[in-house]
Amino acid sequence: MADISGLIGVKPGKGPGKGPGKGGEGEGGGLVLALVISVASCVMFGLALVWVTNARMEMGYSVVERRKEVESREAYRAKLDVEKERLLAPHILDKKAREMGLRDAKPGQIRRMSEPAR
Numbered sequence: 001m002a003d004i005s006g007l008i009g010v011k012p013g014k015g016p017g018k019g020p021g022k023g024g025e026g027e028g029g030g031l032v033l034a035l036v037i038s039v040a041s042c043v044m045f046g047l048a049l050v051w052v053t054n055a056r057m058e059m060g061y062s063v064v065e066r067r068k069e070v071e072s073r074e075a076y077r078a079k080l081d082v083e084k085e086r087l088l089a090p091h092i093l094d095k096k097a098r099e100m101g102l103r104d105a106k107p108g109q110i111r112r113m114s115e116p117a118r
Contacts, residue, residue, distance in 0.1 A: 086092065097103070
């Protein structure tokens with residue numbers, strides 16, 4: 001295995017925590033711990049990125065579905081408005097009234113009442 005202590009600025013046998021009788025056992029442990037923490041952080045950030053991307057995609061699909069629903073309801077409302085206008089057309093109302101035996105009121109048949117005083 002290659003010695004990388006020169007690359008990180010630590011001379012073999014010299015460095016923090018090294019004194020008589022220590023022999024360099026602590027140097028590799030700190031490097032391994034840093035490596036483990038780095039890998040764990042990368043995995044966590046990767047999972048968070050996947051989760052956020054998935055949530056964004058689901059929200060996008062939800063927005064598309066809601067837009068389709070709104071468009072469908074607007075189209076249905078427009079059809080209902082057209083049907084309402086057709087049914088309230090004067091010639092249609094006159095035809096329905098004749099079918100039911102109704103006719104125009106003669107003079108004197110309509111009485112108007114005033115609103116009672118409060």
